[in-house]
Amino acid sequence: MKQTQNAAQRDSVSRLKVWFSTHQRDLPWRTHRTPYGTWLCEIIMQQTRIDQGLAYWHRFMELFPDVHALAAAGEGDVLKAWQGLGYYSRARNLHRAAGVVARELGGVFPETAAGWRELPGVGPYTAAAVASMCYGEAVAAVDGNVNRVVARFVGLDEPVDRPAGRRAVEAAAGALLDREAPGAHNEAMMELGALVCTPRAPECGECPLSGGCASAGVAEAVARRPVKAGKAKVVDVAVVGHVLTDGVRVAVRRRPEAGIWGGLWEFPGAWVEGERGGEVGLPPVGGAEWRGEVVPRGAHVLSHRRLWGRWGVWRVAGPGADWGADWEWLTWEEAQAKPWPRMTERAWPELLEAAGAL
DNA sequence: CAAACGTGGCT
DNA sequence: TAGCCAAGTTT
Numbered sequence: 099m100k101q102t103q104n105a106a107q108r109d110s111v112s113r114l115k116v117w118f119s120t121h122q123r124d125l126p127w128r129t130h131r132t133p134y135g136t137w138l139c140e141i142i143m144q145q146t147r148i149d150q151g152l153a154y155w156h157r158f159m160e161l162f163p164d165v166h167a168l169a170a171a172g173e174g175d176v177l178k179a180w181q182g183l184g185y186y187s188r189a190r191n192l193h194r195a196a197g198v199v200a201r202e203l204g205g206v207f208p209e210t211a212a213g214w215r216e217l218p219g220v221g222p223y224t225a226a227a228v229a230s231m232c233y234g235e236a237v238a239a240v241d242g243n244v245n246r247v248v249a250r251f252v253g254l255d256e257p258v259d260r261p262a263g264r265r266a267v268e269a270a271a272g273a274l275l276d277r278e279a280p281g282a283h284n285e286a287m288m289e290l291g292a293l294v295c296t297p298r299a300p301e302c303g304e305c306p307l308s309g310g311c312a313s314a315g316v317a318e319a320v321a322r323r324p325v326k327a328g329k330a331k332v333v334d335v336a337v338v339g340h341v342l343t344d345g346v347r348v349a350v351r352r353r354p355e356a357g358i359w360g361g362l363w364e365f366p367g368a369w370v371e372g373e374r375g376g377e378v379g380l381p382p383v384g385g386a387e388w389r390g391e392v393v394p395r396g397a398h399v400l401s402h403r404r405l406w407g408r409w410g411v412w413r414v415a416g417p418g419a420d421w422g423a424d425w426e427w428l429t430w431e432e433a434q435a436k437p438w439p440r441m442t443e444r445a446w447p448e449l450l451e452a453a454g455a456l
Numbered sequence: 457c458a459a460a461c462g463t464g465g466c467t
Numbered sequence: 468t469a470g471c472c473a474a475g476t477t478t
Contacts, residue, residue, distance in 0.1 A: 143474040150464065150473085184462025187477075221476045241474045261457075288474060297472065298467080329471090330459065358461070400462055440463065 106310040110251075111276055111283070113306035118286035121293065123148075126155065128285075133207040133232045134165055137214075140224045141192050145185060148292075154183050165207070168193065169200035177361050177437040186360055186437075191219025211237050231281035238271035239284040240264075243291025248274070249324035250295060253312030257327040267324075334397070334404045336375035337441075339367025340383060341392075341411040342418075343453040349417065349425050350433050358400065363436040365409060366425065375406035387413040392448045398441040407441050411452040430455045 122128070125148070127139040138158055142151045161179055162168035168176070173193050180189035195217040199207055208214045211229035215222070226239035238244070245258045245267055252270045256263035276283035294305050302314045313319040342349040342365075350363050370378045375393075382388075389411040398405040417427040428436075430450060438446075450456055 140474060145461090145473055145475060146463080147465075147473050182463075184464090185475085187461070188475090191476080219476070223475055227474070239474080242472080243474070285474095292474085326471095327458095332470095360461085398463090400460095402460065402462095 107274060110307045110310040111274055113309070114286050114290065115276065115279070115282070117306035118282065118289060122285070122289050123293075126152075131232065133228060135159065136228050136232050137207070137220075137224070138192075140227050141188050141219060142183070144188060144224070146183065151183070154180070162196075165196050165199050166205060168196035173361065174437065178435070181362075181437045182440050182443065184440075186362060188219055190355065190361055194218045195220065207232075209233050211235055227284060230284050234281060236275060236277040236280045238268065238275045238280075239288070240268055240271050241288055241291075243288040243295075244271055244284075246297065246324050247287055247291045247295045247307070250300075250313040250320060251307055251311045253319070254323065255325050258324040259326050263325070330402055332399065332402055332404050334372060334374050334406060336370040336373035336378040337367065337405050337407045338370070338375060338378050338380055339365040339407075339409045340380055341365050341409050341449060341453060342383065342386070342414050343411070343430075343455065344414055344416060345454045347417075347427050347429050348433055348453065348455075349421065350428055350436070351424050351426065352436070358403070359439045361437070362439050363433070364439075364442070366421075367409075373406070375408045378408075380410065383412045383414065385414070389413050389454065390452045392445050392452055394441055394445055398439075405441060407445070409445070409449065411449065413454070 127135045139155055142154050142158070157179055162171055162176075171193070173190060176193045177186060177189050180186060198217060199205065208216070209229075210233070211225040214220050214225040214228050223239055223241050226237040229235035230237055230239060248254065248267045248270045249258055254263065254266055254270070256266050258264060258267055271287070290305070290307070294301050295307075300320055302308050302311070302320070305311070305314065308314040313323055349366060351366070353359050353362050353364050355361055367380060368378075392409045392411060394407045398407060417425070430453070434446065
């Protein structure tokens, strides 16, 4: 039995290889495979659709062509280039890791998954992906696609977002791995998940693995797998702020590294949990002239928060003596050159208008 | 280890 | 609409 199962699996893997050679998409990091381009791609594409990340990959390759350029850049420049992509710790870790490679490793990337794993922002998936694709190391890269393909293929009903399920997927993915061509195999598994073994309406009839798949063609089984334990509920947060400006300059601050929008910029204000902004205000600014309010339409939805933004715009004579050291008094142009959350970036034209800075 | 961490597309 | 999902990692 074990013998026939292994034979069936080998057959499936060999069909996968043929399928990948004829169906893979033409992606830029595949045409000229380098460790830097691959690493950059893997970081950018974490929890991100190819369609969304592609332009960022090109932008980063142009702005920071190699690890030395990236290491030499300021963190603010890297965050600015990352603006709008989300999960900003990826950008900060990318920059930190570039510094490690450039200054501590003599500009030479690690050549093993274990070595890559040491770099900030590189977890088990990214380490396996780069090590297999660039150095031929026989390690299975398990991402969301592979979770789905493997859970359906072996008939796993353990939640894949829990330690036990994760271990089961890794074991099965490791057993399926084509050790002669691990990089192409890992890419093929992910490509299959992206193009054929999709979350909804997978095309089992087109799948090279259907012959050995425990779920193929069984609608209920395919829909159930991969089983997931679920996520925390999204809660409302009112994000209210004061825009203090003299028409030329404005008070802004860099947010701390930890937490939401780490390293991005903001206006002075407050975050109130459990509120939608309507009832939440900030105290009036003494001696300032009220210029109006800017309110984004609808909520700005993060993975775990629903943010209700609202800014009051005030005309002031200059920076207050009691503002504290972390507030910077920048021209609107200087402020806009900083990295901002999408919620604020979108409101920028209305903020400029209310501030009279046009 | 469960929760935190963005944004956009799709149903 | 509200929820799910996308080439995950960190704490």
